[in-house]
Amino acid sequence: MDENFEKTAKFILQTIDYQPEVGIILGSGLGGLGNRISDATIIPYSSIPNFPISTVEGHNGNLILGELGGKKVVAMQGRFHFYEGYGMDKVTYPVRVMKFLGVKTLIVSNAAGGLNPKYATGDIMFIKDHINHFPVNPLMGANFDELGPRFPDMSKVYCQNLLKKAKKIAKKLNLKVRKGIYIGSSGPTLETPAEYALFRKMGADATGMSTVPEAIVAHHMGIKVFGMSVITNGSAPVDPNGETTHDEVQNVAGAVEPKMTLLITKLLEKI
Numbered sequence: 001m002d003e004n005f006e007k008t009a010k011f012i013l014q015t016i017d018y019q020p021e022v023g024i025i026l027g028s029g030l031g032g033l034g035n036r037i038s039d040a041t042i043i044p045y046s047s048i049p050n051f052p053i054s055t056v057e058g059h060n061g062n063l064i065l066g067e068l069g070g071k072k073v074v075a076m077q078g079r080f081h082f083y084e085g086y087g088m089d090k091v092t093y094p095v096r097v098m099k100f101l102g103v104k105t106l107i108v109s110n111a112a113g114g115l116n117p118k119y120a121t122g123d124i125m126f127i128k129d130h131i132n133h134f135p136v137n138p139l140m141g142a143n144f145d146e147l148g149p150r151f152p153d154m155s156k157v158y159c160q161n162l163l164k165k166a167k168k169i170a171k172k173l174n175l176k177v178r179k180g181i182y183i184g185s186s187g188p189t190l191e192t193p194a195e196y197a198l199f200r201k202m203g204a205d206a207t208g209m210s211t212v213p214e215a216i217v218a219h220h221m222g223i224k225v226f227g228m229s230v231i232t233n234g235s236a237p238v239d240p241n242g243e244t245t246h247d248e249v250q251n252v253a254g255a256v257e258p259k260m261t262l263l264i265t266k267l268l269e270k271i
């Protein structure tokens with residue numbers, strides 16, 4: 001096993017006097033939740049041994065430890081993407097470290113393109129399953145037998161119980177949410193109309209460039225996963241003339257962020 005996981009975790013744990021039980025990964029334009037964490041210890045990624053450094057606009061690059069919804073949490077304000085040129089070991093490194101911090105549940109968020117014709121920009125989709133459309137799998141290479149099996153079962157990556165709880169919370173808050181399948185690809189290109197159409201045929205409801213690797217690695221280690229997408233743009237034929245810019249993605253995500261933060265905070269109270 002890579003001993004650096006443990007070393008990095010030790011470095012982080014020496015800055016606090018508790019162990020976080022929930023990990024949170026904040027997607028593009030969704031970093032605002034980080035500012036709601038109380039008694040926060042903020043550690044820039046650049047000061048964490050062995051951590052990669054985030055390069056994308058809109059990703060702040062801080063680890064924030066503290067309390068939210070009555071739970072001790074560790075949140076990533078900014079994540080590492082495959083399209084930035086990081087290998088999957090780097091993309092998923094923080095999730096491995098979370099295991100050594102004591103994390104039992106991972107809440108992962110992203111901005112995504114809508115594929116399902118019923119979806120609209122600004123919708124929130126709870127992820128019920130995913131399609132790994134990255135060219136590689138993050139578990140390729142030597143298996144960390146101490147952390148999880150060589151051939152992990154993938155029938156229940158997204159915790160059914162957390163999904164049920166989140167649905168109930170959304171209903172109580174009178175928030176309309178979707179439940180769908182997320183397809184993850186490398187990016188950085190957005191999809192051509194033909195690719196959007198293909199992904200729709202494959203059965204996906206939303207498309208993005210993240211989440212799948214982190215969910216796989218968390219599941220490999222027995223961490224429960226809850227995933228959530230904010231639909232920031234449509235795709236043909238829903239939005240036939242739609243061109244999508246990164247600014248648009250961030251603006252829509254930013255506008256929905258308070259709703260997502262509320263949902264996550266309430267979910268944390270119920271974990």
Ligand code: HPA
Pocket residue numbers: 111112113114189190191207208209232233244249
């Ligand atoms: N495709 C891929 N990733 C994305 C999209 C999209 O349309 N929107 C936000 N992230």
